[in-house]
Amino acid sequence: MLTLHVAEQSPEAAVLADGASVAAVGPFADLAAAHPSARVRRWPGILTPGLLNPYGPELLEGMYHPDPREADALGTEPFGGARAREIFRADPARLGASARRGIQRMLAHGTVALAGELRARAVVDAVRRAGLAVGQRPDRLPGPAALSPTPLILLPGLVAGGPARFAVFDVADRADLVRRGAGTCVATVIGGRLVYRAR
Structure with missing residues (x-):
């Protein structure tokens, strides 16, 4: 159609x-x-x-994207560091679920491609199922990992x-x-x- x-x-x-x-x-x-x-x-x-978001690993493997049902305990915003690593260590299945929620956040920011070497199978599978393209990571990253990195990287x-x-x-x-x-x-x-x- x-x-x-x-x-x-x-x-x-x-x-x-x-x-x-x-x-x-x-x-x-x-x-x-x-x-x-x-x-x-x-x-x-x-x-x-x-947009190409060059921070695939940082946003999808290094950050935890809370489920809305976890808002009381974990808030609503993604977080990284030791707190995220502890969640993934305690229950590895939560990495895939977090990645799927992270991808939804990326889609809500116009991301159609991401870059960076993804290592976790659950994350690679989530990216593939979402249909996100995998692009070339720029030599110089635009700043801290963000859903709306500055400067924005528009695709051709x-x-x-x-x-x-x-x-x-x-x-x-x-x-x-x-x-x-x-x-x-x-x-x-x-x-x-x-x-x-x-x-």
Whole structure:
């Protein structure tokens, strides 16, 4: 099924997805006229190829992402250090569950690819199931590990025939995205599937 994604601030860069692939990229009016039966998804802000987070191991193997049911005891924010290591040591199965929650947090920040050498099988499996691409880790990391690292690393542009992997941010333009960060994400698409949508 064809799905045409268009963002208010970037109508000239609409994306026509055909399943897991990009069928075409171009002005919304042209794509809509050429494919009148395509389902249309309208978004605020801008549509981008999505982000690479270079901190895969740090965020998914070195931090614990609490389950909402643990909020009273552990809070709601991810944490690392000795406290996280103790949780993983006491119950190794919690690493996979934590990684899945961490991936959901990454998707909510427009992450469609990550980098860094993942060693834990449960984490590798969670990344593969989520469909996240694995990219090249930059020579210089942008700062401390974060869901919205500074500076943001945008992936190369979307092309026809390439994977339907992108994100939408509720910002005026790319400069506004850099200024406000990845927490402005409203949608993330991987393999043509909407894997995150802001409420």
